[in-house]
Amino acid sequence: MSDNQPSDPSPPEPAGEDEVGLKPELIASVAEALAAGEVAVVEKLIQSLHYADTADLLEGLGPGDRHAFVEIIRDRFDPEVLPELDETVRDEVAEQLGTEVLAGAIARLDSDDALYLIEGLEEGKRRQVLQKIPAALRKQLEEGLAFPERSAGRLMQRDFVxxxxxxxxxxxxxxxxxxxxxxxxxxxxxxxxxxxxxxxxxxxxxxxxxxxxxxxxxxxxxxxxxxxxxxxxxxxxxxxxxxxxxxxxxxxxxxxxxxxxxxxxxxxxxxxxxxxxxxxxGGVSESDIHTPAMDTARGRIRWLLVTLINTVIASTVILQFTVAIDRIVALAVLMPIVAAMGGNAGMQVVTVTVRALATRALTPANAARVVVKELSVGALNGVVFAAIIGSGAGFWFDDAKLGGVLAASMVFNMVWAGFAGIAIPLAIDRFDLDPAVSAGPFLTTTTDVLGFFSFLGLATWLLL
Amino acid sequence: MSDNQPSDPSPPEPAGEDEVGLKPELIASVAEALAAGEVAVVEKLIQSLHYADTADLLEGLGPGDRHAFVEIIRDRFDPEVLPELDETVRDEVAEQLGTEVLAGAIARLDSDDALYLIEGLEEGKRRQVLQKIPAALRKQLEEGLAFPERSAGRLMQRDFVxxxxxxxxxxxxxxxxxxxxxxxxxxxxxxxxxxxxxxxxxxxxxxxxxxxxxxxxxxxxxxxxxxxxxxxxxxxxxxxxxxxxxxxxxxxxxxxxxxxxxxxxxxxxxxxxxxxxxxxxGGVSESDIHTPAMDTARGRIRWLLVTLINTVIASTVILQFTVAIDRIVALAVLMPIVAAMGGNAGMQVVTVTVRALATRALTPANAARVVVKELSVGALNGVVFAAIIGSGAGFWFDDAKLGGVLAASMVFNMVWAGFAGIAIPLAIDRFDLDPAVSAGPFLTTTTDVLGFFSFLGLATWLLL
Incomplete structure (x- = not known):
């Protein structure tokens, strides 16, 4: 090229932040064109879309529009789109495409993506699809399925140099x-x-x-x-x-x-x-936001049931102290504070511990040190918040002794939260269970029970 | 090679699951050798350690052992170890190595790793280290620092083909x-x-x-x-x-x-x-488990303060109903259940919403659909749990009307939780703030307040 070429005054604008991924406006335009039945417009809009963006488009459309859209692209459906879809949408699209087309799509994918799709299908559907896949690939996929779920065998590609x-x-x-x-x-x-x-x-x-x-x-x-x-x-x-x-x-x-x-x-x-x-x-089991309401509700019931059992246990603790509450109604006003502070302080520790276990930063070699640290943190913050809320409540109800009882139970519950927040996940992990699932409910049950018990118990002892 | 070579009966064992990463026993052995002052043993133990494993070893050792260990490896300190360390430990090791050695280590790293280390240093230390780095590299690093934090400019490597x-x-x-x-x-x-x-x-x-x-x-x-x-x-x-x-x-x-x-x-x-x-x-701001107790406690105070304000607001709601609690002490026993169920149901929705926003699965195009879905989920589970706890409490306190009030406020609070659990993060995101930080506290304040208010209010209206 010549050296005296005029310098271009307007360089090509590099992709700005807004241009990463699919534009929401495109989804809206496609939905509009679909509603108007303008197939040609839809085809023009999606002309140069990357398969990952096509997947996002499918997810962004409502179920009706999605169905119409899949019909339009059915004949030149890019198989690469399928592994990019969230489970619910993928199942829906796979169902609509039918066994024949689905098998054809899977056969055109890399072996790891093909296996990923196959393993996501229901047993019956999987057999049907496998039957339509060429024998050599089918054998490879069946071998892949023989490896444990979430193993390298499921993840790997068969082609290499x-x-x-x-x-x-x-x-x-x-x-x-x-x-x-x-x-x-x-x-x-x-x-x-x-x-x-x-x-x-x-x-x-x-x-x-x-x-x-x-x-x-x-x-x-x-x-x-x-x-x-x-x-x-x-x-x-x-x-x-x-x-x-x-x-x-x-x-x-x-x-x-x-x-x-x-x-x-x-x-x-x-x-x-x-x-x-x-x-x-967070107590959520569903895989994506596309799961229908009924399935979502069902998936969340377990955690809510655990919450219910937890609070009912806490309620039976409160029930032991109705005499005290009857005499000093301020106890009913203040008791949620002790429980909530313990619960949240404990969940902070659980969060850090679960993450540290997942990243292997927390090991038997440093566990004792971290437990001591969390106890100190609980004590430090316990004292800080006991001072704030103890004196606050003392003034509020014009009762220094009540403030003192609140402060004492607060320190106690927050130190406990520090200890339990790390000890519970560690214990669960020791049994090779997943601390992320059950550490939270366990912890809050203890902080609720001990919070109510220490506050109402101390009050009964010292104030009645 | 000849074809009739005898087949090897014991193939080399591939790395088993336990062999991924650093063995905890190695940390213990190194700590032991350090305590006994056996430098040669330490050197033998760490002989063929990968730099990422050396970093994990440094993190696994207690502060005293870590100091002794750094002294042993000081002269042949592998600069690649530094970017692998958690912030607290990295600062500690950097401090111990001194400006001279640190500058030398940074100069030997890839440009992206060097920048990563430099940007993590405090202002004063950064200047000192930069001064000891060769001019050409210093200029490159200073250019890198001019890019916004968390931008591609900070992440990139300068060398390419x-x-x-x-x-x-x-x-x-x-x-x-x-x-x-x-x-x-x-x-x-x-x-x-x-x-x-x-x-x-x-x-x-x-x-x-x-x-x-x-x-x-x-x-x-x-x-x-x-x-x-x-x-x-x-x-x-x-x-x-x-x-x-x-x-x-x-x-x-x-x-x-x-x-x-x-x-x-x-x-x-x-x-x-x-x-x-x-x-x-989870309401945690610290970067790693190595942060000292005092800093950790300070970092967690903000969230606990928010929790405190939240529960104090909820307490003032309870305070409006002391007459009702005085007359029916069972209200004090049952009220935490309504608040807790609403709070946890809402946090499920917040968790899903925050994740969907982060992965860009939730966009303006499908927000309305997801809100309607979460309202339905809230209503479905609200009815289920209202039936359980309403009839349970009715029997428990032998008071069907009390059970009815509990059930009604439960449905109300869980539908609200479904709506607020998605609406609050969406609103925060709209203002370009991070929904992960503040959606939780906002949500639980509303579910606590509305939970107590609907239950105690209905009880005052219908039971007194």
């Missing part, structure tokens, strides 16, 4: 130029021994900077992390984070290379696991 | 073989025009499978996502997830290529953002 140590860089590049059935995307070569066991990796950029005559064995990265097929996906994610990996070889029970996990799958796992803890701490 | 369209595959490979200052890891080449603006990418595996004479322009992937330097890291993460990227070009205001974001940085962002929502919903 494996080379022996004695090949030269030139051999390898020539092989890659000739070979027709390489995976679509890959970032590392896996170097295998005569028994097809991985002995190291070669990053593609390393291969590219090396001269042709060098042997693979000379540029091999032997400090490689292999992933057993049965490894839990959470452990896989930890490995990738810890070692900044982009891909890793997956090996079977004999140490033979059978597949590869790539970082894009791991990104999904990390999202999923973090979301799970968040949802579980 | 850019090639023009008219180069052939052969030219490119030869260039890479000759060039000494290529980045350590990279996955894509960026293709630039004469003004150094990216016009497409070439994945390394694509380059490797293409014959030498072909032009870069012929294998370019033009459907490329560019990241503006000012883009928020959350948007960058969204882009990577949506398009399964491993790297993306970062462009300045003029659209010129200035750096690259890689997926390992994005993985950290995804973790960080998911953790942030979890922590904020």
């Amino acid at each position: 494996a080379v022996p140590t004695f090949w030269t860089v030139g051999d390898t590049i020539d092989y890659m130029r000739e070979s027709a059935d390489l995976p679509e995307d890959f970032y590392d070569l896996f170097v295998v021994d005569a028994k097809h066991r991985p002995i190291g990796t070669v990053a593609l950029n390393r291969l590219l900077r090396t001269k042709r005559p060098l042997k693979i064995g000379e540029i091999i990265e032997a400090d490689m992390k292999t992933v057993p097929v049965t490894m839990d996906q959470e452990d896989v994610a930890f490995l990738f984070k810890q070692h900044d990996l982009v891909s890793a070889p997956v090996v079977d029970h004999f140490g033979r290379l059978v597949g590869t996990v790539t970082v894009d799958d791991v990104v999904d796992v990390i999202e999923e696991e973090a979301e799970e803890d968040l949802m579980r701490l | 850019a090639v023009p369209t008219f180069w052939t595959v052969g030219d490119t490979i030869d260039y890479m073989r000759e060039s000494a200052d290529l980045p350590e890891d990279f996955y894509d080449l960026f293709v630039v025009d004469a003004k150094h603006r990216p016009i497409g990418t070439v994945a390394l595996n694509r380059l490797l499978r293409t014959k030498r004479p072909l032009k870069i322009g012929e294998i370019i992937e033009a459907d490329m996502k560019t990241v503006p330097v000012t883009m928020d890291q959350e948007d960058v993460a969204f882009l990577f997830k949506q398009h399964d990227l491993v790297s993306a070009p970062v462009v300045d205001h003029f659209g010129r290529l200035v750096g690259t974001v890689t997926v390992d940085d994005v993985v950290d962002v995804i973790e960080e953002e998911a953790e942030e929502d979890l922590m904020r919903l």
Whole structure:
């Protein structure tokens, strides 16, 4: 190009923040066009949409519009859209597409995405779809389904590039130029021994900077992390984070290379696991906002039932002190404060503990230290808030002794919350259960019961 | 190799689940050796430790042991360890290493890691360290610091490989073989025009499978996502997830290529953002479990203060009904149930809503639909639990009318919780504030107040 080319006064505007992902206006426009039955307009609107954005569009449309939309794109349905959909919407779309089209779509996907779709189907539907899939792929999918749920075997892709140590860089590049059935995307070569066991990796950029005559064995990265097929996906994610990996070889029970996990799958796992803890701490089980009201309500009942049992237990504690409440009605006014402060202080500790367990920052090696710390935090904040609310209540009800009782029970309950907030999740974790699910309800039951008991008990003892 | 080689009866055991990451026993052994002053034993134990594991070891040790350990490894301190450390521990270790060593370590890191460390230092310390860093790198770091926090500019690496369209595959490979200052890891080449603006990418595996004479322009992937330097890291993460990227070009205001974001940085962002929502919903601000008790206590006070104000407001509601409580003490026993059920049902909805907003599943296009759904869920579960607790309380206190009042206020509060649980976070989000921080306290204040008010008010009206 010539050097004196005039400098362009208006450079192409880089994608602004608003342009990340699907624009809400596009969903509205598509919905409008669908309502008006303008198929051509819809087709124009979605012309150059990325499959992930098409998935978001499907999720953004109401059920009626979604149905109409799927009919329009049915004939050139991009299979890549399916794995991107939330479960509820995916089931709906899969149902509408029918077994035949669904099987065709699955057959065109990468092996890991295909398995992900198949494993999400109901038993009966899964059998029907599998029957329509070509035998070789079906066998692969059935093998995949034999691995435990949430294992590396479910996550991995079957296609990878494996080379022996004695090949030269030139051999390898020539092989890659000739070979027709390489995976679509890959970032590392896996170097295998005569028994097809991985002995190291070669990053593609390393291969590219090396001269042709060098042997693979000379540029091999032997400090490689292999992933057993049965490894839990959470452990896989930890490995990738810890070692900044982009891909890793997956090996079977004999140490033979059978597949590869790539970082894009791991990104999904990390999202999923973090979301799970968040949802579980919030007492929610449903997978997405598209779940119908009836199923959502049913999914949330368990946690509400636990809450109900918790508060009924707390109520029976209050019931023991009706004489005191009858005599000093201010106790009924103040008692929720002690329970709520204990509950919230405890939930802070539970949140930190659940997260620390998930990220493996909390281990047997430092547990004792962290427990002592949380006890101190509880005591510190207990004293601060006891002083505030004790003196406040003393003035409010013109009763210093009442204030003192409130303050004392507050300190007690907050120290307890500090201890229980870490001890309960640790104990649950020790039994290999998930602390995110049950630590919260356990904790608040104890802080409610001890809060009411200490406050009303002390009041009965000292004020009546 | 010969074909009749005997098959190995004991294949190398692949890394089992327990072997992911640092073993707790290793931390204990190191602590023991440190206590006994056995430097040689410590050195042997940590011989082949990955830097991420060394970081976990540092975090797992108590403050005293950590200090002793840093002294042992001071002379061959691996700079890669620093970015892996939690903030509190990192500050401690940085302090101990001293400005000189710290500056040396930062100078040896990739530009993105170096910036990450520098931005985490306090103002004064930052200046001192910057002064000891070679001028060229210092300038780069200062430029990086000029980008907004949590922007792509802070995240990006300055080293990348850019090639023009008219180069052939052969030219490119030869260039890479000759060039000494290529980045350590990279996955894509960026293709630039004469003004150094990216016009497409070439994945390394694509380059490797293409014959030498072909032009870069012929294998370019033009459907490329560019990241503006000012883009928020959350948007960058969204882009990577949506398009399964491993790297993306970062462009300045003029659209010129200035750096690259890689997926390992994005993985950290995804973790960080998911953790942030979890922590904020739990009312926690501290970054890690290593924060000292005093700072932790201080960090948690804000949320506890909000809880206190919330419950005091609720208490003043109760105070209006002391006459009713005085006459029917069962009201004091039952009132926490209405408040707690409303609060927990509402927090379920808040949790789902906060997550749906974070993952952009909830948009203006479907908000109305989701609100209607949550109202239905609230009504459904409200009726279910009203029936349980209404009849239960009716029997318990042998008072059907009391049971009816409890049931009615329960339905009311749970429908309200369904509505407020989604409306409050949506409203907060509309004002561009973070719903994870403040939706919870807002919600529970309303469910407490309305719970007590509806139950005690109805009781006053119907039972007295």
